[in-house]
Amino acid sequence: MAEHDLNDVRPACGVANADVAAHADCTPIVVGARRLTIEEVVAIARRRASVALSDDPAWRARIERGAAFLRRQLAAGATVYGVNTGYGDACVVDVPMALVEALPLQLTRYHGCGMGAYLDDAQTLAVIAARLNSLAYGFSGVRTVLLERLAALINHRVLPRIPSEGSVGASGDLTPLSYVAAALAGERDVQYAGGLRAARDVWTELGVEPLTLAPKEGLALMNGTAVMTGLACLAVVRAEHLTRLAARLTALSTVALDGRAAHFDATLFEVKPHAGQAEAAAWIRADLAGRADTPGHRLQDRYSIRCAPHVIGVARDALGWVRRDVENELNSANDNPLVDPDNERILHGGNFYGGHIAFAMDALKVAVANLADLMDRQLALLVDVNFNNGLPRNLSGAAPERAAINHGFKAVQISSSAWTAEALKNTMPASVFSRSTEAHNQDKVSMGTIAARDCLRVLELTEQVAAAHTLATVQAVHLRLRIDSATPVPAPLRAFVDDVGARSPFVAEDRALEGELRALTARIAGCELLDRDDYREGANA
Template sequence: MAEHDLIDRTRTLGEHATDARTTSSTAAALAPVVVGGRRMTIEEVVAIAQHRAPVTLNADPAWRARIERGAAFLRRHLASGATVYGVTTGYGEACVVDVPMALVEALPLQLTRYHGCGMGAYLDDGQTLAVIAARLNSLAYGLSGVRPVLLERLADLINHRVLPRIPSEGSVGASGDLTPLSYVAAALAGERDVLFRGAQRDARGVWAELGHAPLELAPKEGLALMNGTAVMTGLACLAFARADHLTRIAARLTALSTVALDGRAAHFDARIFAAKPHAGQAEAAAWIRADLAGRADTPGHRLQDRYSVRCAPHVIGVARDALSWVRRDIENELNSANDNPLVDPDSEQVLHGGNFYGGHIAFAMDALKTAVANLADLMDRQFALLVDDKFNNGLPRNLSGAAPARAPINHGFKAVQISSSAWTAEALKLTMPASVFSRSTESHNQDKVSMGTIAARDCLRVIELTEQVAAAHTLAAVQALRLRVRGNASTPVPVPLAAFADSVNAQSPFVDEDRALEHELRALTARIAACALMDTAREKVDEEGSDARDR
């Protein structure tokens, strides 16, 4: 990664906001994401979630005609007296219950209403936008029997920031994210509350303000909106971006800790990683090596640093390599028709199956949270070395910067390291896989379920805790670097690390006398999470610009 990109990752949220108004790179990020007839990427979902990109439906007449053909075929199929699950029958175990034609039109709204039983914290704005983008993209594959107007209204939710209040709890991740997605469907129908322009509003009133009547859901449209994996997939896209960022931070902090501990750069020699050719491991080592460029090892010091430093590329590399297949599975799910039944406009058949099953996302999130928790453990172990004067090669106990006369009553980063260990322990505790806790539900119709949404929520919580560990480690490692230089002014500090330390100190000054660090930790944790998502969106734009230049 280029040096300026790594330094960018320490910038304040205010600087990011300024960039959004002033730089041509970020201006390009506001180009609409085209939905329909193409694959959507994780980076595009992140850009939508961060209010950095609106969406637009594909202008290709052939794509729109295919959507219309699916809805038209379903109408003809029903008119012929055919039986279609969830359209002329009840839902789930009630598929044996016939719905009279006089009630078919009322059935979709009934589905949204009885699923309005979610609990727990509400998804935040970015998560809600990611969920809507995932559902819109799935339905745009033209295998769900929905009308173009439904896709247009989903796009309106994104572009006008009409955000359904979606409770996070209540999905078992098979038969789709039924309960949380019922809040999206209800919002389209003008029911329940939404957030709009910073206020909680009645959905019907918001549609009126936007010049639209609430959508009257056609047969199958309630089921098409709800019977899919959009919640777990949208959350997984955000988790991916933040996990990717954490691998880069862990590499940067390993380099910083190496200098602060007066450790050995030789541990990251490219020849070592060529001998064990895991791509992610070599990538992490290359990042650390670039940060340490020009550093010469001190003769006579410990021949081998402890594992948390020496083996850092091996730990980070597991996460890097996992991200490659996690991306594959998230983007395959994102770009799939995952409701039931499918309505094929080409063969004019209704296909009853189980594409709503979220097993791939569940397993990906279970694996990713384990890889990320290992990053928390790695950073916490490095932090422990920094504060312990038995292992930190001459730094003050607990990284106290106090003058000698005040040293007896100053404790530096002692409590921060205790808190870091608490956050790490909680992250590690949450690595129990959610996907193995399938529960038989709904009269044993849904008797094997994925738990994908719980896995995605757990993964985001592990990431949040790990970002807190990263923030604590960052402040401590920068303090340790300053103390090392103060003790030996001739200590060589590679340029990327010096710039990184300066940017951190601009927001959190050197700790000479003990002070409460909560607000600085909270601010830095927020910056880490926000920069992860914003930089992901920017990288997408940079890649597209490069592709355009190549063409």
């Protein structure tokens, strides 16, 4: 089948497998002639949506004009970096016209040296979506057929096996993105239909010839920030979910510890007007609505409760500018050289530099690790009889005659402390570790992909802490109700307790909790423990 006929084999909803199609949104996300949002990338990554290229004739014509202009430049004998020259410090090496067509595939081949764990399916889909969107801006000199093939990788779930290590974040994500380019050309392995397959065999099964990369198309695919940007999109959404969950667990801990709702009074946050902490306090207030403080208790709760909005608020405010910078990078032409089809210019620059993503991910992982520390400190209060206002030691639910041999959440708190420590350790900024590479051509690099990977690891650890804290606070609320059945548990919190309890019953007798912790961590990582209504609750609180 010819290269331009791929749409003829596109299955319903743009996906290859029936089980994927059943869960995908049949209204595809349009790429081209519009900005893409972080949420759209995440929807693609989580297999909730397919993609479709814009049918705007002007946009399609512009894409083809860029490729045509590049061909004319070559025919006229112009020198264009990476098209008829070598790469990097070899830009002074002229490539004979007889070898120009072979150059893109050579680029993909010598960059096939990635190492480390492979990106998972969601990460791979996010990366492809980010690269597709950047090339769709029409400044890269690629053909429409290349964009169609990238869309096909997404819609048919033909997922290049991308090693996570090997990029310094300038000139873009060269080594990991070489695996995307190679897959389009029918080389290396891909995940398809539940198994690891040779890319060429999958294209044959789909009735399509592997793509012959045109001049610059290998470079356009590889010389950009798609890996760090795709990972950053996933990180932003997971971090936003964690901030709301941390607020909910603060409210739940306040109930369990018989703490004071007055710490979250709106006036406190009006006179220190950081928007993020006011938002976090509003969420906690909404979750505690109707709860009155009990006279005679400690006048002020400890910092991990009282100052929780201030901790969560830092992350909320950081997410504002992090989201801005990630979406700007997502919606940018970030390879080199750029091809301006309107003014017919070749622009040699450095848009492949991932500094904004690097700094954003470095900052976000610090803010997220602070959430881990906050939740771990709250959990430590809950299990400690010296600080938990009368709850049983280690939140044990055992009957009195069995209390001596039951230890409740003791080990869960120890594990939570370990995960927190590891999250905090991983906050070392990657962006300050620039290394001079490639014969001092790439002599100041961003380390953006390492920063994004670090951020995802911190998120993973923090989600584990959140899962431990969630199970513990739900247990603690049940124990508080045993002490005083009249303890008010506001409706949002009661619904949350019931939801968690349906999957992880009250711990009356010690049992291994690993399976429940893993299942709950997966729900948190998938942003499935809370819904959008939970985010809106605090709007008028």
